[in-house]
Structure formats: structure tokens, C-alpha cells
Amino acid sequence: xxxxxxxxxxxxxxxxxxxxxxxxxxxxxxxxxxxTSPQAxxxxxxxxxxxxxxxxxxxxxxxxxxxxxxxxxxxxxxSRFQVEKLTENCEEFGVDLYGLGHRWQGIVHVIGPELxxxxxxxxxxxxxxxxxxxxxxxxxxxxxxxSQVEQVLASQCLLLKRPKRMRITVDGELAExxxxxDIILYIIxxxxxxxxxxxxxxxxxxAIRSLSMxxxxxxxxxSIEMGARGGLIAPDETTFEYVRGREFAPQGAxxxxxxxxxxxxxxxxxxxxxxxxxYRAEDIAPMITYGTNPGMGVPxxxxxxxxxxxxxSLASFEKSLGYMGxxxxxxxxxxxxxxxxxxxxxNSRIEDLRLAAKFVQGKQKAPHVSxxxxxxxxxxxxQAKAEGLDKIFIAAGFEFREPGxxxxxxxxxxxxxxxxxxxSTSNRNFEGRQGPGRGRFWRVR
Amino acid sequence: MEKFTHIISTAVPLxxxxxDTDQIIPARFLKATTREGxxxxxxxxxxxxxxxxxxxxxxxxxxxxxxxxxxxGKNFGCGSSREHAAWSLTDYGFKVVVxxxxxxxxxxxxxxNGLLPVQVSxxxxxxxxxxxxxxxxxxxxVSLEHQTIxxxxxxxxxxxxxxxxxKVCMLNGYDDxxxxxxxxxxxxxxxxxxxxxxxxVLI
Numbered sequence: 001x002x003x004x005x006x007x008x009x010x011x012x013x014x015x016x017x018x019x020x021x022x023x024x025x026x027x028x029x030x031x032x033x034x035x036t037s038p039q040a041x042x043x044x045x046x047x048x049x050x051x052x053x054x055x056x057x058x059x060x061x062x063x064x065x066x067x068x069x070x071x072x073x074x075x076x077x078x079s080r081f082q083v084e085k086l087t088e089n090c091e092e093f094g095v096d097l098y099g100l101g102h103r104w105q106g107i108v109h110v111i112g113p114e115l116x117x118x119x120x121x122x123x124x125x126x127x128x129x130x131x132x133x134x135x136x137x138x139x140x141x142x143x144x145x146x147s148q149v150e151q152v153l154a155s156q157c158l159l160l161k162r163p164k165r166m167r168i169t170v171d172g173e174l175a176e177x178x179x180x181x182d183i184i185l186y187i188i189x190x191x192x193x194x195x196x197x198x199x200x201x202x203x204x205x206x207a208i209r210s211l212s213m214x215x216x217x218x219x220x221x222x223s224i225e226m227g228a229r230g231g232l233i234a235p236d237e238t239t240f241e242y243v244r245g246r247e248f249a250p251q252g253a254x255x256x257x258x259x260x261x262x263x264x265x266x267x268x269x270x271x272x273x274x275x276x277x278x279y280r281a282e283d284i285a286p287m288i289t290y291g292t293n294p295g296m297g298v299p300x301x302x303x304x305x306x307x308x309x310x311x312x313s314l315a316s317f318e319k320s321l322g323y324m325g326x327x328x329x330x331x332x333x334x335x336x337x338x339x340x341x342x343x344x345x346x347n348s349r350i351e352d353l354r355l356a357a358k359f360v361q362g363k364q365k366a367p368h369v370s371x372x373x374x375x376x377x378x379x380x381x382x383q384a385k386a387e388g389l390d391k392i393f394i395a396a397g398f399e400f401r402e403p404g405x406x407x408x409x410x411x412x413x414x415x416x417x418x419x420x421x422x423x424s425t426s427n428r429n430f431e432g433r434q435g436p437g438r439g440r441f442w443r444v445r
Numbered sequence: 446m447e448k449f450t451h452i453i454s455t456a457v458p459l460x461x462x463x464x465d466t467d468q469i470i471p472a473r474f475l476k477a478t479t480r481e482g483x484x485x486x487x488x489x490x491x492x493x494x495x496x497x498x499x500x501x502x503x504x505x506x507x508x509x510x511x512x513x514x515x516x517x518g519k520n521f522g523c524g525s526s527r528e529h530a531a532w533s534l535t536d537y538g539f540k541v542v543v544x545x546x547x548x549x550x551x552x553x554x555x556x557x558n559g560l561l562p563v564q565v566s567x568x569x570x571x572x573x574x575x576x577x578x579x580x581x582x583x584x585x586x587v588s589l590e591h592q593t594i595x596x597x598x599x600x601x602x603x604x605x606x607x608x609x610x611x612k613v614c615m616l617n618g619y620d621d622x623x624x625x626x627x628x629x630x631x632x633x634x635x636x637x638x639x640x641x642x643x644x645x646v647l648i
Contacts (some may be wrong), residue, residue: 015635016628020610024628026635036527038478049626064476078476085478129526129550145528145554147621155625157632161608163549193463194520197549227523229549293463293523313518316462409472409525418495430467430524432490 002270004165005234006200009140009265013123015157025160028122030056030152031108032095034086035063035411036127040150041089051093053156058117059090059097062107063128064411067374067401070100079412093153104247106377106403109133109345113217114379116246120235120262125152130345130427132223135232136216137239138265140200142230163229164198164274167267169205172281179355180215181347181425183207184222185287187279189297192311196228199275202267203233207281213242214351221346222427225294234266288332289429291320296429303331323431337421340365340398341434343374344408344426350383352425357389365397372399372414374406410434447559448618451588452540453597455512457504458577464517465524466551470533472525483529484536505537509581513540516573520544521562522551531558541587543594545570556611557621563587563594569603572596589615 003011015024032040037059044051051057064079074080083100090097098104104111109130112118118134124141125131127149134141148158170183188195201223208216216233223231240259243249250258285299295311298304306329308317321328342348342356353375365371373393375381381403384390390400407414408426416422416434424434474486492503499506515534521544522530531554534542542560545567555562565573576583576596584597589612595602613619 015632018610020608020613022608022610024625024632026632035475039480039528042479043622047622047626052632063472076476082476082478127526127528129524143526143550145526145531145550145557147528147554147557151622151625154622155628155632157625157628159610159621159625193523194546194548197520197523197546224524224550227520227548293465311520313462315460316518319461409467411472411475428465428467428524430465432471433467 002268002272004267004271004273005138005202005232005265006140006165007271009121009123009138010162012121013140018159022159022161024157025123027125027152027156027158028056029058029112029117029124030156031112031124031126031131032057032059032149033063033108033126033128034061034082036146037149038082038085038089039146040127040153041093043150044093044153047154049154051095051153054094054096056156057095057153058112059086059095059099060105060108060111061086061099062105062403063405063409065100065404066412067404067406067414070402076413103378106375106380107345107348107405109217109221110348110376110380113137113213113242114246114377116243116249119243119249119258120239121265125158129224130221132228132230133217133221133345135220135223135230136213137243138232138235138262140230140232143224163200166196166199166201166228166275166277167273168201168203168277168279170203170207170279170281171205172207174207174210174281174284177286178284180211180218182284182287183281184219185289185294185297186284187277188222188226188294189287189309190279191226191277191295192309193225193293193295194227194311195295196223196226199228201228201231202273203231204267208233209236212351213238214349217349218346222294225427235262290324290326290332291317292323292429292431293320294427294429296320298332301333303329305329335421337423338369339416339420339422340369340371341374341407341414341422341424341426342372343376343406345376345405346427347425348374348376348380350380353380353384353389354387357392360396360398361392363396370399371397372401372407374401374414375403377403407434446557446614446618446620449540449559449561449589449615451586451590452513453584453586454514454540455510455582456514456516456543456573456577456585457510457512458574459504459515459517460574462518463520463523466522466527466530467524469522469530470527475527475529480532482536483533484538487533487537510577513538514543514585514587515539515541516543516570516577518544519546519567521547522555523548526550526554528554528558531555531560535560543570543573556615559615559618561587561589561615563605565594565603565605569594569601572601
């Protein structure tokens with residue numbers, strides 16, 4: 001029977017179907033970080049059980065770490081305690097940790113792919129909703145809660161109901177200056193912040209095929225912003241070439257054998273999806289969001305709509321604009337900004353930094369604007385330095401920081417002060433997401 | 446996990462859509478390493494001014510409304526996967542969240558913590574909001590066994606869906622982890638078979 005790519009991978013990981021429509025699904029890779037794991041390790045201790053498969057488990061510290069002076073002890077006592085707890089837990093349970101000071105430390109969804117831990121055909125989970133990023137390699141990757149982190153640590157399995165399948169096809173050629181972030185913001189603006197709930201999405205079409213792995217990761221990363229549990233893209237030569245030679249990828253003959261298997265990872269031509277959408281790449285323009293959910297996006301040169309889009313009520317629309325301090329029908333171009341944040345698991349890879357450097361080279365930021373570049377990992381940071389990108393940023397008045405999630409969620413010191421505007425490359429424009437006050441947030445590519 | 450069978454309670458109305466988990470519990474409160482105490486910071490930025498004083502117009506600060514049921518607009522719990530959102534709702538005292546639509550990860554997290562997500566039709570949700578508005582003392586009867594939610598003192602009742610496996614777990618207070626641990630032999634067998642397949646490919 002014809003199968004979707006999603007079903008091929010899912011079926012290959014069923015340990016046992018359970019009465020009532022759930023499957024016991026085997027998990028190939030489990031990434032953990034300091035924020036959503038401590039209670040899970042406590043659970044193991046209470047049951048007096050080990051981590052079932054330490055070799056399938058990798059940890060890093062990213063959500064809660066400072067992005068300056070990482071060689072010094074963390075100043076905030078709660079953050080320090082949480083990061084130390086991760087180190088203790090990993091030591092006690094024998095889990096590999098690439099924590100602060102390690103040459104591989106970084107945002108969990110950046111380091112997995114760059115180390116070759118993420119490979120086509122795998123099932124991958126992490127206590128973080130942007131785990132969908134890894135779907136760019138043709139994996140089933142999704143975020144889980146802490147109870148499930150504990151379940152995977154204890155058994156390497158999860159009890160799950162198979163989601164429905166959606167395919168989003170983008171054919172055609174992207175216009176000059178339109179990048180993958182624009183594609184996904186365009187899709188979410190069409191489908192709304194809840195349009196993908198209950199589904200796992202496959203992205204297909206010539207416009208998706210033409211993208212680099214970094215660009216594909218940006219798209220899959222934001223699948224959760226339309227409510228989808230995850231998104232994936234069938235692996236191809238671009239994927240195989242990216243994985244080849246990486247630290248934890250199969251090497252030599254084993255790699256060639258793996259590629260032969262990975263070539264079978266595609267949706268059969270007759271496979272049926274529960275829902276299909278088609279878009280034309282030519283219709284997509286550079287995008288920006290104006291509100292407080294990721295569905296509230298418009299082309300950057302167009303005005304804010306005068307009425308709520310189909311996913312939202314009038315009350316939510318008005319509340320959102322009230323928070324942002326914008327009026328319906330207003331244009332965003334020309335609005336003053338106070339901060340620029342380039343980083344997060346969505347856009348902190350070397351390709352993103354190269355693009356940003358191209359824009360700012362030889363220019364100078366306005367004196368009243370603070371601008372921050374936060375690379376996604378130590379390896380990205382080193383690569384950027386090797387290419388001299390750090391010097392370009394610093395010359396333009398930007399700060400070049402050390403890796404972490406930073407102002408994407410504002411758990412560390414990197415927060416937008418009350419009432420100020422920030423243009424950001426991250427993934428969520430929720431109220432207060434970048435700071436406790438009325439820090440405002442536009443999301444751009 | 447605590448057992449859940451049925452509940453009769455007044456409800457707290459939150460008629461907003463797309464309530465994301467960053468609103469339920471802001472990221473800066475995720476530094477704790479235990480599951481307790483999150484209720485104090487539930488809806489923190491909607492509930493308190495930056496100086497810590499309560500915002501009078503937020504529903505949790507309005508003594509008119511109370512109860513173990515939270516009634517919210519559609520797409521409740523979207524965004525971050527943080528289970529702390531479910532912990533903060535249960536720690537505050539909620540046992541049931543009613544909405545016309547739930548985000549996937551939140552729904553799973555709630556069920557893993559004995560917090561029942563009840564998905565109703567948009568029309569019934571509207572009726573519930575109206576009933577609370579007319580009389581904040583209106584009680585609602587939620588029966589997990591019968592999968593029904595009713596407005597007490599009226600004929601109004603609606604069925605809700607729940608995965609049969611999840612229902613059994615909640616009714617009996619079972620955790621997934623107990624079940625998964627019981628499958629150790631089958632999981633190891635699965636691993637052995639897969640290892641064998643990989644070797645075959647290499648030969």
C-alpha cells in the first residue's frame with residue numbers, strides 16, 4: 001500500500017500497537033536541556049531506575065545560559081542551580097553533556113544536526129516544542145512534556161496516537177530577497193496559529209527542494225507555530241551531503257549503506273494525505289508579524305489588516321494590536337525600533353549569520369538601537385569568527401554574543417525592556433515572550 | 446497520578462483565544478527543579494503588575510469567580526511544550542480546562558498530570574460563558590466516565606471525546622511510565638531485530 005514518508009518512519013518504529021489506537025513508539029534520539037529535565041531525573045531517582053539507553057541521549061545547556069562571559073559562574077542563582085543540576089544529573093545517570101565551556105555546546109536544535117546526531121529516518125524528541133527543526137532531515141521529530149522526557153529516559157519509548165498527515169507543497173521560484181523564513185511565515189499567515197493542530201506536516205515542492213539544509217530547518221522549526229506537532233522534508237542529495245563526514249554520522253561504507261536506505265524515505269506517489277495545501281513561491285514576499293500570535297503576519301510593505309484574519313476573533317485582534325501599540329490599517333515600515341535580535345533555533349546558523357553580515361557590512365546601526373547577534377552554537381561562533389563575520393558585526397555596532405536561546409524566550413538576562421520594540425529573527429511573538437514587561441516583538445526573517 | 450472520575454464545580458471564565466503557555470507560565474519562572482509552587486505564578490503577567498500588586502481586572506483576582514474548572518477560548522495551550530503550564534494550573538487548583546480547541550502538546554501534558562481537557566463545541570462554549578456571566582455561581586458537572594459536561598440546573602449537556610486509553614489512565618490514576626516499564630523485554634527485542642537489519646545492509 002502507498003505510504004507517506006511520515007507513515008514509513010512511524011511504522012518502522014512501532015514496538016507494539018496498543019488497544020485503543022495508541023502505539024508504543026521507539027525513540028532513536030533524545031535531546032535534553034536544563035529547563036525541562038530536572039523533574040524527569042527526579043522521577044527516575046524516585047523509582048530507582050537508570051536511564052535505559054544513555055547512548056541515545058544527549059544533553060546541552062542552552063535555555064537558561066548567559067550569552068556573555070560564559071567562562072564565569074552564572075550570576076543568577078536560580079539559573080546557576082538549574083544548569084548545575086543538569087551537570088549533576090548527567091554525571092549520575094551517565095548521559096553525554098555538551099554543557100557550558102564545551103566546544104560543542106549550543107542550542108539543542110542547532111547542535112544535533114551540526115554534529116550529525118540527527119540523521120534521516122529517525123524518531124527524535126526533546127522537551128522543547130521546536131524539536132520539529134530536525135524534521136528537515138526527514139525525521140519524525142517533535143516536542144514533548146517533562147512526564148514524557150521521563151518516559152523516554154526510562155524506556156526509550158513513548159505511548160502515542162498517530163497524528164493526521166498534511167502536505168504543504170510550494171512550487172515555483174522564490175523572488176529575489178525572499179528566504180525560507182518568509183515561506184513559513186506566509187504559510188502560517190494563511191493557515192493560522194492553530195491550522196496545523198492534530199497534524200504532522202510534510203513540506204514538498206520545487207521551492208522547498210531548492211533550499212539548503214539550514215533553510216529547511218527554519219521551515220520545519222516553525223511547524224509548531226501553526227499548531228502542527230512537527231514538520232518534515234524528504235531527504236535528498238542536499239541532506240546526504242550535509243550529514244556526510246559529521247562527527248556522529250556513519251562513516252565510509254556505513255555511510256554509503258545508510259544513504260542507500262535513506263533514499264527510500266519519500267512519500268509514495270499514490271500516498272494519501274488527510275489535508276493538502278498548495279502555494280506558489282512567486283506569491284511570497286518578505287514577511288513580518290504585527291501581532292501576538294505567529295499567524296499575524298503580512299508582507300513587510302503591506303499594511304496591518306483592518307479586520308481579524310479567519311483564525312482570530314475581533315477581541316483577540318484588538319487586544320493584540322493594543323499590546324503592540326499599533327492601529328489596524330497602519331503600515332509597519334518607518335516605525336521606530338529599539339532592539340535587534342538575531343539568533344534562536346530558527347535563525348542562528350552560519351548561513352543566517354552570513355546573510356546578516358552581508359546586510360550590515362560597511363554600515364552603522366543607529367545610536368539609539370541595541371543590536372545583538374547570538375550564534376546558535378560554539379561551532380557556529382567559531383566558524384563566524386573564522387570567516388571574520390564577528391568583526392563585520394562589531395564594526396557595525398552590533399554585539400557578538402556567545403551561544404544560547406537568549407532573547408527568544410528571555411529566561412536569561414537578554415530581555416527587551418517594557419514598552420520597547422524589537423525586531424527579531426526568532427519564532428514567537430507572544431506577549432511578554434522577550435521580556436516581562438511590554439517588550440514588543442516583530443518577527444522577521 | 447490522582448484518579449479522576451467526576452467533578453461538580455463553579456467555573457472561572459477566560460474568554461480569550463490562543464492562550465499560549467508563555468502566558469500561562471512565563472519563561473522566567475521555569476527555573477525551578479521541582480514540580481511544586483507554580484500556581485503562584487499562573488498567568489503571572491496578566492494577574493500582577495510588575496511591582497507584584499494584583500491587577501484588579503484580571504479574572505483570577507475577581508472574588509466573584511472561583512472553582513476548579515477553567516473555561517477558555519479556542520486554541521488553549523499553544524506554543525511552548527513546557528509541562529510547567531499544566532503544573533501551574535493544577536497547583537493553582539484547577540482540575541478541568543474547557544475550550545473549543547486545545548493545542549496538542551498541552552493536551553498531552555494535561556492528561557499526564559490528572560488535569561482533564563474537555564473540548565466542547567464553539568456553541569456550547571458560548572453557552573457556558575453566558576451562563577457564568579448571568580450567574581457566576583453556576584455549577585458545571587463533568588463526568589469522565591460518561592464523557593459529559595452539563596450546566597447544572599438546566600437540560601444543557603454535551604458529550605466530549607477522550608482517547609479510550611487516556612480515559613482508563615485518568616479514571617484509575619495510571620501513569621504511562623508504569624506501562625512502558627512493563628514492556629522492557631519487548632523493547633529490547635525490537636532493538637535486537639533492528640540491529641540485525643542494519644548489519645544485513647552492511648553485508
